[in-house]
Amino acid sequence: MTTTASLPLRCWAEIDLAALERNLKLIRASLPPHIRYVAVVKADAYGHGLPHTAARLMHAGADLFAVANLAEAMTIRELSADWPILLLGATLPEEARYLAEYDLAATVSDLPEVARLNAIGQTAGKPIAVHLKIDTGMGRLGVWHEQAQALYAAIRAAPGLQLTGVFTHFASADDNPEFTALQRRLFLAALQSFPDLDPASLFLHADNSAGLETTPGEGSLFNAVRVGLLQFGVLPHPHSLLARVHTEPVFSFHTRVGLVKSLPRGTSISYGRTYQLRTDARVAVLTAGYADGLARACSNRGAVLIRGQRCPILGRVCMDQSIVDLTTVTDEIVSGEPVVLVGKQGAAEIALGEFSAWAGTIPWETLTSVTKRVTRIYKTPLGV
Ligand SMILES: Cc1ncc(COP(=O)(O)O)c(C=O)c1O
Structure with missing residues (x-):
């Protein structure tokens, strides 16, 4: 029988355990x-x-x-x-x-x-x-x-x-x-x-x-x-002297494109109609929302990475979905495309601090607000 654990991932966090171990050793050495x-x-x-x-x-x-x-x-x-x-x-x-x-x-x-x-x-x-x-x-x-x-x-x-x-x-x-x-x-x-x-x-x-x-x-x-x-x-904090310790992020946050669609100029996006398209646009509906830990406060403020490019969040983040602007992404994007909410994709990065600032909060709260529904994937278990 299929278990929920074997289903395709819609929203997940990757936890790099080797980075965690390196961080402890670097902090100790300092x-x-x-x-x-x-x-x-x-x-x-x-x-x-x-x-x-x-x-x-x-x-x-x-x-x-x-x-x-x-x-x-x-x-x-x-x-x-x-x-x-x-x-x-x-x-x-x-x-x-x-x-x-x-x-x-x-x-x-x-x-x-x-x-x-x-x-x-x-x-x-x-x-x-x-x-x-x-x-x-x-x-x-x-x-x-x-x-x-x-x-x-x-x-x-x-x-x-x-x-x-x-x-x-x-x-x-x-x-x-x-x-x-x-x-x-x-x-x-x-x-x-x-x-x-x-x-x-x-x-x-x-x-x-x-x-x-x-x-x-x-x-x-x-x-x-x-x-x-x-x-x-x-x-x-962003100007911490600890930057010299060079610890590496252990956590990254991921979701996927559920649907890509084109909409005409003037269309309003999401609940409350807080955003209106200024031009004809291509948008992606993502499979993550505030019930995963993508804070509603990121509505009309945050961005995500798709193919290494920043795509702004349009309108309100919903419980299980959110909508981003794909207009600047020239590649063809289809359902299933991986999306980074926090972390690196190619040369681009959304740092936890930046994501937290969009959400009007601190990294401690962002990390502890990633919900139970989000699968944690453990990278680099021992021996790797
Ligand atoms: C009593 C106490 N000590 C240490 C810590 C660790 O703080 P930080 O995450 O800033 O290292 C906390 C975190 O809230 C705390 O409450």
Whole structure:
């Protein structure tokens, strides 16, 4: 019997696992050798697919995985019984018992969490690993830096807990170096106030991708980085100093031409009639829409690549289809023609950053908005 997996593809993402591995190695090589690599793979590894991505990052030598929630952690546990995993999100009271069962490290921000997790660790007869999070200006998780010493003392006094890391998160590493520097100072000051801190036994981390631009070198207390976007070959902002690291895009986004047709001047295109043809035109109806992750905000703004040429999106992107102008493409195009939404085709490229700007969003959101309907094709599995 035919399965849906064997059907021809209408909209798909290609995930280049060899590029992912090269990216991790390049990022590592750009950092001092003692810095450990925390791979941030939350949200299905930024939409790349968690099992394949985590397996390849294990092969590439990631030291620790950071995920948002238990379900993601359990997916990694299926790949490895003992690879260290940190839950970045708050642990709900009824989730806490799974920390012991799946050997996961939790993020702790306050005394009630310390008490709850301590009780779980004591019942399990094995301490729960925790990373103490310090809020230095993000205003999200973490104990406010002025109260961090008291929380540190409570963790150290809890027999059911083992402190395995301390971290903070930057609010504006991509556009505010002064505030980032202040956050670093507040974090280091908090660490220095902790009695009996043993940096060698702890992950001490702050840097997300943008933070890497200003990671301190040898001699700093920081000994780990937490990398998400950059390992997927996407810069956190267009003028990033990280461009010198030369990571390669891991993700590309593809669809096909469903129908080619000619329409007379003056015809309005798609819902709401937001575009009228100024000349007689040849258009292609593509087999992807906003239900795949081609944002509706790209209506009348974005473009796609067909035969290496940019074809503007005409009118509104629909749920499952979109319409592009083929007028400048001189080759004959017929149903089935491959179309690139994000990525390279010949010498032409639509970068994820450009696509995200058309959609009025950021690459993080674009990647995590590619929907379940879109098949992920894994290129270059191990050994290639
Ligand atoms: C706590 C935390 N650390 C690290 C990251 C990774 O950030 P980036 O993808 O910018 O590298 C994120 C991403 O949102 C995060 O929430």
